[in-house]
Amino acid sequence: MLNQSTPPQTESPPRIRFGIVLLPNFTLTAFSGFVDLLRLASDEGDMSRPVRCSWSIVGESLVPVRASCGIQVTPWATFDEAGPFDYVVIVGGLLHSGPSSASDATLKFIRAAAQSPATLVGICTGVFALMRAGVMDGYRLCVSWFHYWDFVERFPQADESKLVADRLFVIDGRRITCSGGRASIDVAAAILLRHVEATIVRKALRILLVDDAQKGHAPQPYPPGLEPATHPKVRRAILLMEQHIGQPLSLVELAHRLDISARQLERLFTTETGKSPHAYGRQIRIRMASWLLTSSDRTVADIATSCGFSDASHLGREFRKEFGESPHAFRTARMQSHAPALEAASEDSE
Structure with missing residues (x-):
């Protein structure tokens, strides 16, 4: 018989698992904005524990990856060691300064993720890596207006009717692409709103001094x-x-x-x-x-x-x-x- 004084135990929902891949010369703002919103929405009381969601930085090796500003970030696990993810996030950055392309191992990892139940997320020029991996056929995709002509030049086979350069981000099924910069916070909020209460996301945004998340159809500057x-x-x-x-x-x-x-x-x-x-x-x-x-x-x-x-x-x-x-x-x-x-x-x- 159930003890009336003891409330029934409810299981916590499973954590949302994010695997983050940093490309050489990635943009630090795009990366930090995205992961900081995950951190703030994941726990209560400013404890920063991965309760509601978890994130892991993965790479071809454990060699530090250099951001465009010079700061280096060391992956936590290699692609072979990485566990299953709900979202695989590719963060890009500079295109014309030093190495910036995804390696063959990274492209292989992206293709494998596309075959899994994970949703692929391209932030800033991360969408270039998704295109090189051949996982964007039939999907709409978002690029920054600043890199629009770079994209057209590198991928002349792309369907321009599906190329969006006037919005902050685009969600199309299991593909999410984002123009980068401040918009990485907006796309993180859009993803979290699929899984957690809106009040939790809004609180995280306020802590970051962001009044409210922009919708995907909001225009780029x-x-x-x-x-x-x-x-x-x-x-x-x-x-x-x-x-x-x-x-x-x-x-x-x-x-x-x-x-x-x-x-x-x-x-x-x-x-x-x-x-x-x-x-x-x-x-x-x-x-x-x-x-x-x-x-x-x-x-x-x-x-x-x-x-x-x-x-x-x-x-x-x-x-x-x-x-x-x-x-x-x-x-x-x-x-x-x-x-x-x-x-x-x-x-x-x-």
Whole structure:
């Protein structure tokens, strides 16, 4: 007979198991933001015990992995020793400074994880490793706008309709990809909300001085040089314009991707920027063309095609409207104005 004074014992839910792989030159902010939210949500009373979830840093060997800032982190276990995980998290970072690619052993580990019940998570440029491992076919994936063209160049076979560079993160079944930086906290919160009470996650966010987690559809911060827009739909539209400079999206397609009507998008754009979407997109493409004219030796025809103009004549007409001179004259004038400064800098260094 059950003793009425003794409450029935309830079993604690199983811990959520995270395996974290750090790629060479990984971004420390992305890693620390993700794992710190796990730590704070895992226990009560600031004890940092792995009660609700556990995390383990795993690698090809126990050789320390260097972050982009120089700090080194030693894996806790090798891939062969690593136990089963609910989430396998790949944290990337710099692409153009020293070794940054996933090793063959790391790619093998990712492929094995894809065959298990685990969900794969790519943070920052960790999505590049997921692509190299061949485990993203058919899945939508998120990349930072800053690395969008790097991604397209390295993976020309990728389905661009599934490539998202205007949101903080994307959850698509057993694949989660995140733009990196501060968004790693947001994606950690989204994962934890699947398993623990929302009050626990919110408390962890408050301890990190984060008011609230951003949703996956929240826009990434706009690229430098763009006029700020407060409305998230307009900010996402601007990012999509940047992303598709070579093949501009029509107003209807742009509105469809934002899940609003074309008329509503036009109204929002005019209110936020004082320009129509068409005029704003033209300004983005002209600005990119002017930058390419002074920073590269590419032909005007090549630049025109890259920036979404039908040919060199089309670019020339639009350029004269904006700058009052032809692309050739613009390039020559800017090159000549830069030459004295470069000569002076050279003389100072001698």
